Amino acid sequence: MTSASFWQATAEPWQPPSPTAQTFDCLIIGGGIAGGAAAYALAQAKPAWKLAVVDRRQIGGGATGRNAGFLLAGTADHYAVSVAKYGRATARDVFATTVASHDHIRAFLARYPTVACDYLPCGSLTLAGTPDEANVLAQSAELLREDGFNVTFLPSDPLGRGFYAAIHNPHDAGIHPVKLVRALIEQSGAEVFEHWPVTALETTPDGVRAHGPRGSLRAERILLALNGEAVHFSPDFADKVFPTRGQIFVTAAYPRRLLAEVVYANHGYEYFRQLPDGRFLFGGGRRAFASTEIGTDETPTAEVQGFLESFKDRHFPELSGLPIDYRWAGVMGFTPDGLPLLGTLPNHPQVWFSLACHGHGMGFSLEVGRLAAEMVQTGCPPARFDLARLKPA
Numbered sequence: 001m002t003s004a005s006f007w008q009a010t011a012e013p014w015q016p017p018s019p020t021a022q023t024f025d026c027l028i029i030g031g032g033i034a035g036g037a038a039a040y041a042l043a044q045a046k047p048a049w050k051l052a053v054v055d056r057r058q059i060g061g062g063a064t065g066r067n068a069g070f071l072l073a074g075t076a077d078h079y080a081v082s083v084a085k086y087g088r089a090t091a092r093d094v095f096a097t098t099v100a101s102h103d104h105i106r107a108f109l110a111r112y113p114t115v116a117c118d119y120l121p122c123g124s125l126t127l128a129g130t131p132d133e134a135n136v137l138a139q140s141a142e143l144l145r146e147d148g149f150n151v152t153f154l155p156s157d158p159l160g161r162g163f164y165a166a167i168h169n170p171h172d173a174g175i176h177p178v179k180l181v182r183a184l185i186e187q188s189g190a191e192v193f194e195h196w197p198v199t200a201l202e203t204t205p206d207g208v209r210a211h212g213p214r215g216s217l218r219a220e221r222i223l224l225a226l227n228g229e230a231v232h233f234s235p236d237f238a239d240k241v242f243p244t245r246g247q248i249f250v251t252a253a254y255p256r257r258l259l260a261e262v263v264y265a266n267h268g269y270e271y272f273r274q275l276p277d278g279r280f281l282f283g284g285g286r287r288a289f290a291s292t293e294i295g296t297d298e299t300p301t302a303e304v305q306g307f308l309e310s311f312k313d314r315h316f317p318e319l320s321g322l323p324i325d326y327r328w329a330g331v332m333g334f335t336p337d338g339l340p341l342l343g344t345l346p347n348h349p350q351v352w353f354s355l356a357c358h359g360h361g362m363g364f365s366l367e368v369g370r371l372a373a374e375m376v377q378t379g380c381p382p383a384r385f386d387l388a389r390l391k392p393a
């Protein structure tokens with residue numbers, strides 16, 4: 001059973017115009033934020049191109065409609081961990097990618113002031129669940145400031161909820177992810193094929209064809225933006241993309257505002273926010289259930305949901321007994337090194353892909369979309385996220 005998320009349930013009914021063409025300059029398969037951001041970037045760069053976005057479900061039916069709506073800078077790792085993992089220059093570049101992405105979102109919203117995405121420039125708190133994690137946060141804040149990113153280390157829990165320390169990033173935000181992806185696709189002018197599964201690709205002398213039970217579409221080039229489901233689409237992704245489940249619930253509205261920021265805790269394994277209408281969203285639990293939270297099944301489980309409820313009651317006892325109105329799960333795409341994956345499909349030189357932004361696809365979205373659009377035009381994947389980095393030397 002797949003449950004609709006709060007975002008899918010609260011976005012106004014939306015009916016994109018019926019498609020009129022079957023041949024495109026670029027066909028984007030996958031109508032999540034990766035596909036939507038790439039469509040928008042391509043429309044800016046190549047206004048004469050005919051674009052289409054195809055999805056086996058509705059737009060925002062995948063992880064994009066099933067996340068927490070956090071716009072956080074950086075990856076899931078604390079910055080000191082990223083520096084140790086990738087080296088200073090790469091860690092800084094990756095962080096800068098997410099900062100640029102957020103800037104593009106602000107520019108998009110400023111350009112289209114009537115677009116309503118419930119954007120909340122509320123800042124974020126990253127909370128340490130242990131004294132050791134507090135030390136990592138202190139180091140991370142120092143490294144971030146040295147690298148020019150403006151964050152503040154707080155040596156105690158600013159919420160008074162049993163944590164040990166925090167980083168405050170005033171630039172982070174919250175957003176309604178389904179409204180954002182729809183707006184990007186709408187403004188791109190792409191034709192939209194919903195409930196249109198693609199099951200096979202065929203490279204022909206006149207381009208590439210995407211075949212499925214509802215018909216065939218032809219394009220000069222294709223961008224696959226399938227996230228974790230890429231593993232079902234092509235065996236080429238089997239050892240590179242690892243579908244991983246995440247779970248969330250949303251309570252009924254609480255009458256008092258307890259939280260302003262979006263909050264990440266316990267190395268990002270748990271997260272929460274109070275929504276504009278007073279509801280609380282809690283997500284995570286993946287570290288405690290690492291062996292079951294894998295694969296592409298979007299069914300929430302009693303075990304993880306129960307774990308999240310205990311987390312809520314431990315840190316916010318005043319919320320215990322508040323009804324839970326929405327429970328859902330979504331599937332992220334992970335890679336072996338924690339970074340997104342862009343490149344071209346073997347044997348299909350006109351088929352490109354942009355996948356696997358882990359648990360930070362909203363944070364990476366518009367800049368990775370811009371890089372994907374550039375890759376499709378120039379034929380060069382961005383070095384930082386190129387599939388080539390995962391190939392044995």
Ligand SMILES: Cc1cc2nc3c(=O)[nH]c(=O)nc-3n(C[C@H](O)[C@H](O)[C@H](O)COP(=O)(O)OP(=O)(O)OC[C@H]3O[C@@H](n4cnc5c(N)ncnc54)[C@H](O)[C@@H]3O)c2cc1C
Binds near residue numbers: 032059359
């Ligand atoms: C529980 C949870 C919480 C999260 N919280 C956050 C957060 O707060 N902030 C953040 O930045 N990130 C968060 N993430 C991660 C973020 O949601 C993802 O990184 C991002 O949405 C990925 O976008 P995407 O477009 O790559 O994938 P998706 O949104 O999954 O889109 C892929 C699309 O491809 C379609 N598709 C697949 N196969 C086919 C096919 N054969 N034919 C046609 N269509 C197909 C699917 O239907 C789907 O709509 C979270 C993820 C989860 C699961």
